[in-house]
Amino acid sequence: MSAVSQDTAVSTGRVTRAFLYLVLLLFALFYLLPLYVMAINSVKPLDEITGGNMMALPSQWTLAPWRSAWSTAQIGVEPTGLRPYFLNSILMVVPAVAISTIIGALNGYVLTKWRFRGDTWVFGLMLFSCFIPFQIVLIPMAVVLGKLGLAGSVPGLVLVHVVYGIGFTTLYFRNYYASFPTELVRAAMIDGAGFFAIFWRILLPVSGPIAVVSVIWQFTNIWNDFLFGVSFGGTSQPMTVALNNLVQSSTGVKEYNVHFAGAILAALPTLFVYIVAGRYFVRGLMAGSVKG
């Protein structure tokens, strides 16, 4: 009953607390289990998986599965490893994230500081587009990409991800800018500052937290996308599609250790972003979106 704390005021007894810790720890094990299985089996020779125990530490440590997954494993018909697909994903994700974030910032600025009649409708229509099942656009998108000559190319995938990403980025920036004092924008207008000058000098410098949210969100979604990649990837397939081809391949011996190494390779970029910037993501969300 002493200091005011952020936590709950509920008091708990010793037995209850032991029970809480037990449950929390068991769930931690549940969440860590697949990561442990992947990591430990990606550094084992194959016969230790097929002839041994998946939970056991390797008796002989090896990096061969990682080398194979990266540069020599059979993906589809080519023994290229995952490396070219990893590059495809990078080439796709970087421009798609940058473009959709910049567009989202400008849209959010217009929708909050230059409001016009019907702006809520415009925003509502853009927002709904975040939640459609993408199956509904697959067929026409295939037709349009074909007509534009972008089918099966990285620029085609960038276009797709930008188009279906701006709804979310606009949402983030709109909610964030909504809490920025409009009086400051008015004052700058009276001083003669133009549309872009206000954006550049007044709003952009305070946009750090929400830009982080937008970038993390877009990076994770686009890197992890499978449906667009498998539908429109053609010869420029992203990492997720290649990993699925590697794992589902029905020819030859199933190299589980290579599959696990490949899965970790596909997970590394988003895990890295999550570990480095995850705390800013939660903080930025709190600052903007939740309290819209």
Add this chain to the structure above:
Amino acid sequence: MAASAADFRTRLQDWLPKLVLAPSFAVTLLFVYGFILFTVVLSFTGSKMLPRFDWVGFANYEKLFALPAWHTAIVNIAIFATLYIVICTVVGLMLAIFLDQKIRGEGVLRPIYLYPMALSFIVTGTAWKWFLDPGIGLERIMHQWGWESFSFTWIKDGEMALYTIVIAAVWQTSGFVMAMFLAGLRGIDNEILKAAQIDGASNWQLYRRIVIPLLRPAFLSAFVILSHLAIKSYDLVIALTGGGPGRATEMPATFMYSYTFTRNQMGIGASSAVIMLMTIAAIMVPYLYAELREKKA
């Protein structure tokens, strides 16, 4: 001359915001609403491998609902979505409430619960596919640890394979639901709880009567996000079971893809996509409408 130039500049300033927004809005109208319309039109045509525009009325929808594969997909998505939403909500809420009890090591536990959200469903599917495989995974591990009678063959069993997708999907997203509830819990004013305690409420009553009702917005967001993820689920099914064994884990998303792109039944594929869209719209439109109205007021 100078006056008209200045005039032009002010008018440009008036139009500039709309000009900046216009491309995004045009792209949304075309690539979202135009495309939806295109797919709706296709669903009333006899398109096979390529789009064509011979009107067939509701024939595709009649065929669709007569197909056993679509029937399986609908039953599966109903079971999957229900279990997935309920289990994620229960686990997420429980973990959030437990973590909110001044737990030592919260800073370590939270990222452990949350990290699966950062992974691709293909990665999640790969990990669980081999871990649940009776030949090398869980069943074999238990046998080697001396539990000879242990049996876990769900992933190879047409009756049970669907539930392995539930396990993997809950693993991936329940931590995220926990974070939403935790944010809600941290936003509740402690004074209300203290007042109720002074009135003699037990912990159980406190949560049932006060805290959980106050978390209503978090429940709603969790429901909307989870149902949306459930209906879209495609990658996880492909990676974990490939829709099998047989067609046991067919879902609307896998059905749409295979009918459209591998079985060359584009008209039927389009009609299944329309049904998916209508289901999601029935959940999302009222929610978004309420959200936007609230903010206007």
